[in-house]
Amino acid sequence: MDRQIVFKCPQTGMNVQHRLTAAANDAADTHVSVVCPACTRLHLISRATGRLLGEK
Template sequence: MDRHIVFKCPQTGMNVQHRLGDEPADRTHVSVSCPACTRLHLIDRASGKLLGERRG
């Protein structure tokens, strides 16, 4: 089941909305092409947080 997440781009500080699709269960992170900075970010599939982002 697809779900929408919102993350803050670490380069621009902008909030970015992205849809996470169904991925294979062996992958814990997915790469997301960021429309705010055009770079790739790694997103944790379970939490929707950026790799390295502190939980809070």
Template sequence: MSVMDRQIVFKCPQTGMNVQHRLGDEPGDRTHVSVSCPACTRLHLIDRATGKLLGDRGR
């Protein structure tokens, strides 16, 4: 794991399950990264800065 890697947990919008994922170093011009979700096998977009799903209002 690199110095910039960090673990995040997000809730899969399809299954409602909590999913753990490691965010690695990405190019600086990308604000979101695609994550293959092991809970539903779909791709979700994660905000690199907050670790939240695209569109998540953070209730």
């Protein structure tokens, strides 16, 4: 099942909405790469939590 997440871009500070697609073999600790529309850089987002890699 797809789900929408909102994360804060670490470069611009803007809130960015993104759709995470579900994969059949989702592991709780996997991250997916997302091209940020706010800064056009690549961010890694946790599939389980929707948080950026390194975010507390």
